[in-house]
Amino acid sequence: MTTAIGSSNSLTSDSLMSYCDSQLxxxxxxxxxxxxxxxxxxxxxxxxxxxxxxxxxNSGGVNSSFNSCASLESALGNVVTQMQQTDPSNPNLGPxxxxxxxxxxxxTGGTPAYGGPQLMPGxxxxxxxxxxxxxxxxxxxxxxxxxxxxxxxxxxxxxxMNLVQIQSLMSQRETAIQLTTNLVQSLGDQTNSIxxxxxx
Numbered sequence: 474m475t476t477a478i479g480s481s482n483s484l485t486s487d488s489l490m491s492y493c494d495s496q497l498x499x500x501x502x503x504x505x506x507x508x509x510x511x512x513x514x515x516x517x518x519x520x521x522x523x524x525x526x527x528x529x530x531n532s533g534g535v536n537s538s539f540n541s542c543a544s545l546e547s548a549l550g551n552v553v554t555q556m557q558q559t560d561p562s563n564p565n566l567g568p569x570x571x572x573x574x575x576x577x578x579x580x581t582g583g584t585p586a587y588g589g590p591q592l593m594p595g596x597x598x599x600x601x602x603x604x605x606x607x608x609x610x611x612x613x614x615x616x617x618x619x620x621x622x623x624x625x626x627x628x629x630x631x632x633x634m635n636l637v638q639i640q641s642l643m644s645q646r647e648t649a650i651q652l653t654t655n656l657v658q659s660l661g662d663q664t665n666s667i668x669x670x671x672x673x
Contacts, residue, residue, distance in 0.1 A: 493653040500646045507639050513559035518628040520555060524548045525621045532614050535580070539589065539607040542580030546590040549573045549621075553593065565624040567596070572620045574598040580609050 527548055535541045553573050556566050570593050574583065578598035581589030582605020589605075592598060602610070609617075 489656060490653075493649065493656065496649050497646065497653070500642055500649060504639060504642045504646070507642065510560070511636065511639070514563075514628055517552060517556050517559065518625060521552050521621060521625050521628065524552055525618060525625060528614060528618045528621065531609075532611065532618060534611040534614055535607070535609040537607045539581055542576075542607050542609060543589045545609070546573065546577050546580055549576065549617075550590055550593075563628075565627050568620055569624055571596045571598075572617055575601075576609065576613070576617055578604055579613060580607060581605055 528545065531541070531545060535545070549569070550573055553566070553569050556563055556569065560566070574592050574596045575598045577583035577590050577592055578600060579602055581587055583590065583592040583598065584605075585591070587605040601613070602608075
């Protein structure tokens with residue numbers, strides 16, 4: 474038999490426990506989603522840091538080397554593809570894709586006729602200098618590095634926000650567990666009181 478709490482319009486003990494369970498499930502779901510998002514962002518950030526280091530090693534520019542341009546373009550393209558798959562709404566995705574297309578157009582050409590990495594849709598490349606000549610100037614490389622560093626900083630800030638959110642959710646979870654524990658204790662005390670009064 475279900476025990477009513479308070480007036481006849483109050484929730485029953487079963488419905489209250491069900492509500493507590495649903496709240497815990499909801500919080501746990503948010504924690505899992507946030508942790509998964511943070512893990513994906515961390516992987517992209519680490520990959521991007523590796524690309525930045527490689528770009529910095531070539532900060533003096535690339536001169537008439539199709540293979541070198543293709544290698545740099547592919548490294549950045551992998552980061553963009555990873556972000557498209559794991560976090561397509563990330564605000565850094567647009568600038569990174571634009572930078573990739575600018576670089577591909579200037580370096581290896583970005584069309585089947587040139588071979589090598591292909592342009593990504595939606596971000597027409599800025600067409601500075603000759604197309605696909607295997608050359609990336611010092612100014613171009615420094616511009617690419619600056620954009621990548623900005624994106625990396627933004628990703629790090631996003632990761633910090635995720636950690637803050639996880640901590641907040643964990644606190645909410647602890648509160649929900651405590652409230653549930655108190656409710657169970659209260660219901661138990663109420664039941665014991667009713668049983669002890671039977672027959673008196």
